[in-house]
Amino acid sequence: MVETTRLRETVRETVRDTVRETVRSAGRTTGRGAETRERILDAALESFGTIGYDGTSLDDLAAGLGIRKQTILYHYVNKRGLLGAVVDRSAGDLTAALLEVLEEEATDWQRVEALVRTVFRVALEQPLLLGLLREVSRPGSPAAPRLRSTMGPLLDRAMAWMNREMETGRMRRTDPQLVLLSAYSTVVGLATEIEVLRAAGLEPTARTVVTRRRELLRFLRTSLDPQR
Amino acid sequence: MVETTRLRETVRETVRDTVRETVRSAGRTTGRGAETRERILDAALESFGTIGYDGTSLDDLAAGLGIRKQTILYHYVNKRGLLGAVVDRSAGDLTAALLEVLEEEATDWQRVEALVRTVFRVALEQPLLLGLLREVSRPGSPAAPRLRSTMGPLLDRAMAWMNREMETGRMRRTDPQLVLLSAYSTVVGLATEIEVLRAAGLEPTARTVVTRRRELLRFLRTSLDPQR
DNA sequence: CGGACTTTCTACCAGATGGTAGAGGGACTT
DNA sequence: AAGTCCCTCTACCATCTGGTAGAAAGTCCG
Numbered sequence: 001m002v003e004t005t006r007l008r009e010t011v012r013e014t015v016r017d018t019v020r021e022t023v024r025s026a027g028r029t030t031g032r033g034a035e036t037r038e039r040i041l042d043a044a045l046e047s048f049g050t051i052g053y054d055g056t057s058l059d060d061l062a063a064g065l066g067i068r069k070q071t072i073l074y075h076y077v078n079k080r081g082l083l084g085a086v087v088d089r090s091a092g093d094l095t096a097a098l099l100e101v102l103e104e105e106a107t108d109w110q111r112v113e114a115l116v117r118t119v120f121r122v123a124l125e126q127p128l129l130l131g132l133l134r135e136v137s138r139p140g141s142p143a144a145p146r147l148r149s150t151m152g153p154l155l156d157r158a159m160a161w162m163n164r165e166m167e168t169g170r171m172r173r174t175d176p177q178l179v180l181l182s183a184y185s186t187v188v189g190l191a192t193e194i195e196v197l198r199a200a201g202l203e204p205t206a207r208t209v210v211t212r213r214r215e216l217l218r219f220l221r222t223s224l225d226p227q228r
Numbered sequence: 229m230v231e232t233t234r235l236r237e238t239v240r241e242t243v244r245d246t247v248r249e250t251v252r253s254a255g256r257t258t259g260r261g262a263e264t265r266e267r268i269l270d271a272a273l274e275s276f277g278t279i280g281y282d283g284t285s286l287d288d289l290a291a292g293l294g295i296r297k298q299t300i301l302y303h304y305v306n307k308r309g310l311l312g313a314v315v316d317r318s319a320g321d322l323t324a325a326l327l328e329v330l331e332e333e334a335t336d337w338q339r340v341e342a343l344v345r346t347v348f349r350v351a352l353e354q355p356l357l358l359g360l361l362r363e364v365s366r367p368g369s370p371a372a373p374r375l376r377s378t379m380g381p382l383l384d385r386a387m388a389w390m391n392r393e394m395e396t397g398r399m400r401r402t403d404p405q406l407v408l409l410s411a412y413s414t415v416v417g418l419a420t421e422i423e424v425l426r427a428a429g430l431e432p433t434a435r436t437v438v439t440r441r442r443e444l445l446r447f448l449r450t451s452l453d454p455q456r
Numbered sequence: 457c458g459g460a461c462t463t464t465c466t467a468c469c470a471g472a473t474g475g476t477a478g479a480g481g482g483a484c485t486t
Numbered sequence: 487a488a489g490t491c492c493c494t495c496t497a498c499c500a501t502c503t504g505g506t507a508g509a510a511a512g513t514c515c516g
Contacts (some may be wrong), residue, residue, distance in 0.1 A: 036493080050367055054282035069474085071494055079474065084462065137279050137425045140361075177430075178439060181421055189417035195367045202405075204252055211406065219443060264463085286504065297504085307504065455476055 037075045047132025080142050087143045090129050092149040097122050108170055120213050129193030150223045172226045179223050186216045265303045272314045277359025308370050315371045318357050319378040324352050336398055348441045360418035400454045407451050414444045
């Protein structure tokens with residue numbers, strides 16, 4: 001009830017954005033502006049992931065890049081479109097890395113382990129990605145549906161696979177959704193954790209991440225392994 | 229570099245707020261305005277915890293309460309002061325609940341378990357608290373230092389206790405900070421988790437929470453129990 | 457009643473925000 | 487050289503933001 005005005009606005013914008021395109025120069029991937037477009041995405045990822053969507057102003061973003069705000073709005077229809085593009089690219093990176101793992105030949109547990117390691121590797125290489133994920137997974141975030149549509153198929157595939165494994169008895173019977181959710185929130189928790197450490201004045205070491213990963217793997221093993 | 233202006237502003241405001249008081253009507257806890265003040269806090273907690281600090285406008289907040297924005301600003305010096313008050317009250321509730329547990333007679337492991345259960349119980353009773361925690365623990369949040377100063381002593385006490393237990397050998401030797409951090413991010417992860425579930429169209433059941441709690445307890449046991 | 461104090465309101469403002477309109481320049485094609 | 491397309495810019499705007507000033511109304515006390 002507090003944010004009635006805001007909500008109405010959100011709905012209207014969502015509809016409009018679906019009709020239009022997110023990226024103005026859709027299709028064109030070469031040309032002089034391609035580099036600018038990437039630079040904008042990089043800066044936006046950093047800003048959205050740290051100070052958040054609402055906390056980011058297009059003017060500040062542009063100033064940091066040494067360009068005018070209007071240049072940003074030339075490449076991306078509006079602020080929301082920019083967020084969409086950032087989410088798409090990031091989710092795309094993650095999806096690509098995961099699909100690569102899925103191509104490999106591996107037994108079930110090896111595959112699970114490989115997936116977890118991949119996610120953590122990507123998260124370590126691109127720590128900003130975790131911040132973005134955290135921001136976007138917030139209730140009412142303008143990009144929540146977008147993230148879902150990008151990552152959704154992959155998650156559905158994972159759940160279908162788990163269901164199959166359970167039917168053949170190679171995997172212990174549990175709720176796939178719950179397991180995936182736990183895994184997900186563990187990874188996102190990492191983002192929080194790293195930031196809290198930093199706020200406490202400690203530079204996060206690899207130790208934090210390793211501990212977390214081991215913990216997650218142990219959880220998955222005891223959840224899935226039919227032997228235990 | 230992107231948010232130079234914003235950062236400078238933040239620092240200035242922090243200094244000013246430390247000098248002034250957060251609540252205008254400090255000391256007075258009775259009177260007609262007391263109820264209004266509480267209602268404002270309730271609404272602010274909900275808004276800050278869901279759509280975030282930056283996403284919350286004082287006008288919307290007031291409109292939701294059927295009052296004018298200026299009434300809010302009469303009770304709390306400014307927006308930041310309001311956030312401070314919300315954080316203080318929430319952290320106070322949690323601290324009180326934890327201190328109560330600490331008063332009880334209990335062996336070491338029982339006490340740890342009781343603390344964990346208390347935190348989860350409070351989180352379940354006041355789900356908004358988790359959202360707030362999530363918002364406030366964001367890097368550069370205006371209230372991060374405030375949270376630290378409210379909860380800090382309790383955390384220091386916990387760490388001191390753990391160190392003592394380790395010296396007497398009743399607790400396995402590990403890094404107390406890391407253990408507390410893990411516990412913390414597990415709880416905050418709950419907030420994320422619940423919201424993601426809701427976004428996926430599922431009403432979160434107690435099951436999610438129970439799973440998470442069991443997981444955390446197992447982690448703590450294997451981290452701390454000298455027998456294992 | 458009359459004054460003091462608390463609370464809520466109306467009126468207003470300076471600055472920032474996302475966004476539009478349209479000019480100008482550079483590069484490439486014909 | 488002229489035209490076309492891509493890109494970035496200046497100029498401007500409506501709206502919203504947090505915040506201030508001060509009036510009006512209620513309440514309490516002598």
